[in-house]
Amino acid sequence: MIAGRDAGEMSLPVGVVILVSLLCAAALTFGRAEIVWRTGAFFDSDDAMRAVQVRDFLAGQNWFDLTAHRLDPPSGLVMHWSRIVDLPLAGLDLFFSTFLSPDYAERATRLVFPFALLAALFAATGWLGGVLAGAGARRAAIWLTMLSGPMFLQFAPGRIDHHAPQIVTLSLAFGFFLQGLDPARGWRLAIAAALMALSFAISLENLPFFVVMIAALPLLFIVDGRRAPLLWFAAGALVAFPALYGAINPRGAWFASACDAFSFVHLAALCVGAVGLAIIALLSPRLSTIRTRLFAVGAAGGASATSALLIAPKCIGDPLGGLDPLLRDLWLSQVVEAKPLLSLYATAPGMVVATAVPVLFGLVAALGFAWKSESVARRRWLVAAAVIVIGFAAGMWQMRVFTSVTPLAMVPLAAAIVALVERFDVSAALRVALAAVIAIALSPMGLALALPSRDDPDAGAERACLAPEVFAPLAAMPASRIVGSFDIGSHLLAHTPHSVFAAPYHRDNHGNRIAADAFTAAPGDAEAILRKAGAELVVWCARAKQPSALVTASPNGLAALLTRGEAPSWLDRKSGPSATLLVFALRPVK
Secondary structure, three states, X not given: OOOOOOOHHHXXXXXXXXXXXXXXXXHHOHHHHHHHHHXXXXXXXXXXXXXXXXXXXXXXXXXXXXXXXXXXXXXXXXXXXXXXXXXXXXXXXXXXXXOOOHHHHHHHHHHHHHHHHHHHHHXXXXXXXXXXXXXXXXXXXXXXXXXXXXXXXXXXXXXXXXXXXXXXXXXXXXHHHHHHOOHHHOOHHHHHHHHHXXXXXXOOOOHHHHHHHHHHHHHHHHHHOOOHHHHHHXXXXXXXXXXXXHHHOOHHHOOOOOOOOOOHHHHHHHHHHHHHHHHHHHXXXXXXXXXXXXHHHHHHHHHHHHHHHHHOHHHOOOOOOOOOHHHHHHOHHHOHHHOOHHHXXXXXHHHHHHHXXXXXXXXXXXXXXXXXXXXXXXXXXXXXXXXXXXXXXXHHHOHHHHHHHHHHHHHHHHHHHHXXXXXXXXXXXXXXXXXXXXHHHXXXXXXXXXXXXXXXXXXXXXXXXXOHHHHHHHHOOOOOEEEXXXXXXXXXXXXXXXXXXXXXXXXXXXXXXXXXXXXXXXXXXXXXXXXXXXXOEEEEEOOOOOOOHHHHOOOOOHHHHHHOOOOOOOEEEXXXXXXXXXXXXXXXXX
C-alpha cells in the first residue's frame, strides 16, 4: 500500500488505498454498527444529546434556539453547541426518511455520517502526506491513519457529535495552511482562515492548534519580511470569521461573550489580530529590520490579547472555569476523556503508551525532516512539529485531544517510514511489505495489541443501564421530571419523553447541582431537595459494580441507599424486582 522510489505497478491508486482502509475499518467495527442499526443504542452521551437536538431542529425549533427544553426543567438549558453539525445530520435524516421509518432513518444517518467523515479523514491525511513529503507518502499516511484507530473513537459507528467533523476540518485547514506557506500559493491561506472560522463556528476545541498556526505567520514575517502571507490570511479571516459568527449567533447576541463557544470575545480578538496582520503587511516596506518587525508583531499580538482581556477577562484560561466546584469533583474529574493521560497509567499503562508514543514518533520525524529540509519545506515541517507539540501537551492535560493530534502526527511518521524503506536495495514489493509491517508496529493499534492491557470487568454492567430496551418501560410512563445520575441524562432524553435535571454538560450547574445535592444528602434531606425542585421520578442504575462518585462522596446518602437495594418510604418503586434501571416515584405528600 506504500509506494517507494520505483514501486511502479506495485503502487495502488490512492482511491484504492482509501477504499481498503475503509473496508478494514468497517470490518473491525461491524459489531458496533450492527448494534446501532438493530437497537438504536447510543454509546456516548453526546451522541444521544445531539440526536435530541437534531430531532428538535427537524420538528421546527429555530436555528438560533439552542435550548434543550427538557434538560434542567422548567426553563431548559442553552447548549454551547451550534447548529452547524445538525445541518448535515438533518439532511441525511430527511433523505433516509423518504424510504425508511423515522427510527431507522435516524439509525442510518448515525451510521453513514461517521463513515463518510472517516473517508474524508483518510483523504485529508493522504493529501497532507503529499503536501509535506510528496506523493510517495500519501498511501502510507492513509494506512497509518487507519492504524491509529479513529473508527473506534470519534469516527465510530453511531458517533454523530462534533468531534469527527472538527478533526477533519483541522486536517483540511492544516493542509491549506501549509500549502499557503509557498509564496506561489499564498491564497491558500485565505482558505485556511475560512476553515478555521468554520471550525470555530462548530466549537472551540481546535483553538490551540489554530493559535499555533496563526502565530507562525508573524513569526515567519519577523524572519523574512514577506508580507503576502499576512495579507492573504487577514483577507480570509476578516471575511470568514464575521460571516460564520453571524451565521450561528442571533443579532441580539452579537455582543455577548461566552468562554465555551464562539462569541464576541473570540471574534474581537481574532479580528483585531487579523487587522493587525494586515497593517503590518501594509507597513512592511518601513519594517526593514528584524527589530522593527518584532516590535510591530508584538504590538499586534498585544492588541489582540488586550481586546480579549477588556471584553471578557474570565475567558483567559480554562473555558470551563464557571463549572460548580462540587460538580467538578463529582462529575468532570471522573470523565475518562477529560483526565490527564498520565493519570491512567497505573490502571492502563498499555493504553497510555499506545496513545502517546506514536505521536512522539511523529514529532521526532517532523523535527528530523525540518533539520534536513530547506526553505518552504523546512517551514512546513517546523509548523507541523509545533502543531504536534501543542496537541501532545493539550492531550497530556485532557487525553481526548489525542484523537485530534494523532492523525496529524501519523503524516510525518508515514513519511519517515517511506524514507527508511527506500534506503533498502530490494524489490518494490518487498519495500511495500516492509513499510506496512513497520507502520503496524509503530501505530497506536499495533502497540495496543502488543502491550498488556486490562479489561474493565464492569464496563458491560455500566453499559447495561444505557441499553435502549432498558428505557422502554420508562418511556411508556407519562412525561415527568426525572432526577438521575449525570451519565444517564442524555440517554433518558433520547429514549423517553421525560425531562431530566442532570446530564454531563458543564453549563448545567443548576440541574446537576440538584441531582448532586439530592443523591449525596441523607434520605430526609434528599426528599426536601427533590420536592422543592419539582422532581417526580428518581432513576438509578442497579447494575453498576463500581460505586459512583455520588456514592463514595456520601456513604449514607440517597445514592448509597439505592445502590444497596434499599429505598426510603417516600419513594414508590415503579420498576420490577429484576429491572436494570430502578425507577421510583415520589409519593404524594399526605
